[in-house]
Every structure is written in structure tokens, then in C-alpha cells.
Amino acid sequence: MSDVPATRGLYGQRPSKSADAARRREFERLAAMSPRERVLLALSLKERMRFMGVSAARPPTGDVNRK
Secondary structure (H helix, E strand, C coil), rough: CCCCCCCCHHHCCCCCCHHHHHHHHCCCHHHCCCHHHHHHHHHHHHHHHHHHHCCCCCCCCCCCCCC
């Protein structure tokens, strides 16, 4: 038995096997990328965030009445 607790998802349920497999495939895809591909991916994600109006530099504030 391991001393490390089992990973739990939202509300403590176990992650599904399909979610584990998808997460593993995504990790393998990112690990297989060249450094150039990783930079291009990061830049495209930053551009998408800017398009959505989310600032990558600082988290949004909780004040919804600000204009």
C-alpha cells in the first residue's frame, strides 16, 4: 500500500478511466512537441485569452460594478 492518497476528482469521486486515458494522451502529445511547437501553442493560447478579454498577467477582480 502506498502512503500517497488516491487522486480524487470533484466532490471526491474517482476520475473515470476515459478521463485518465484522455489526460495521458494529452500529456504524451505535449511531451512529443518540439520546443518551437510549444512556443507556438503558448502564443496561440495567449491570443485566444486576449480575444476572450482575459488578462494573463493578473487574475480578474471580484468587483463587478466597476466601469
